[in-house]
């Protein structure tokens with residue numbers, strides 16, 4: 001098995017120490033950080049997403065794999081900067097005001113990072129102002145999560161505030177969370193919706209044209 005394949009397998013099974021050790025070994029063997037990222041980590045997360053969609057993986061397996069990917073990615077980051085590897089785009093993600101659920105949001109953040117995006121995690125109970133300022137700071141995608149039917153209307157409010165601030169044209173808005181549907185996303189004027197973390201990452205790539 002090649003070293004890249006070993007990295008892929010370590011991430012898929014969620015063996016974080018092994019993933020880190022293998023990434024270190026790959027860098028010592030002079031493999032480029034870009035190769036390790038794309039053929040090792042991103043490809044592993046693509047497969048994890050597929051296993052989840054096919055019902056072979058559940059949320060815990062996906063979380064463990066994402067954690068292994070994150071540890072390895074932290075090791076890789078300084079090397080990626082050195083090599084000048086550009087992320088696909090900057091995603092700012094947060095759970096909307098009044099809502100404290102963050103498990104799904106964090107999973108979406110990890111899958112998007114695994115897909116090659118730079119991530120800004122705004123956390124939970126995020127005010128419209130915070131979303132606005134992160135767009136002003138250059139976010140290409142704003143991703144909002146809501147788990148309560150009572151906080152879903154805040155997504156519409158945030159989109160209206162983005163419009164009022166004259167920023168709507170420069171940002172892609174994605175929404176999701178258990179009670180959110182494609183119909184709701186259309187109704188409030190969001191650009192994208194996805195039902196789970198792996199399709200969210202794919203949708204983000206699609207919306208940004210990669």
Ligand code: B12
Pocket residue numbers: 059098099100101102103104105107108143144145146147148149150174175176177178179192193194195196197198200
């Ligand atoms: C865990 C949980 C909690 C935990 C949250 C812990 C945490 N750190 O997140 C705690 C105990 C704190 C909690 C509190 C409350 N909860 Co709660 N909670 C849940 C529960 C059981 C699971 C949610 C979860 O994590 N699911 C697993 C993740 C992986 O799934 P997910 O969040 O849906 O995310 C996936 C997709 O939706 C999508 N996705 C998510 N976000 C995004 C964003 C984008 C952009 C995209 C594209 C996709 C996407 O991808 C994710 C990954 O695949 C749900 C029940 C349920 N079945 O949803 C109730 C539930 C959401 N809670 C509920 C309620 C009522 C509450 C409380 C009001 C209870 C109370 N009386 O205090 C409080 C509210 C607190 C607040 N202000 O937020 C209700 C909501 C009902 C409603 N109609 O609104 C639910 C549905 C339970 C129920 N059946 O009544 N809760």
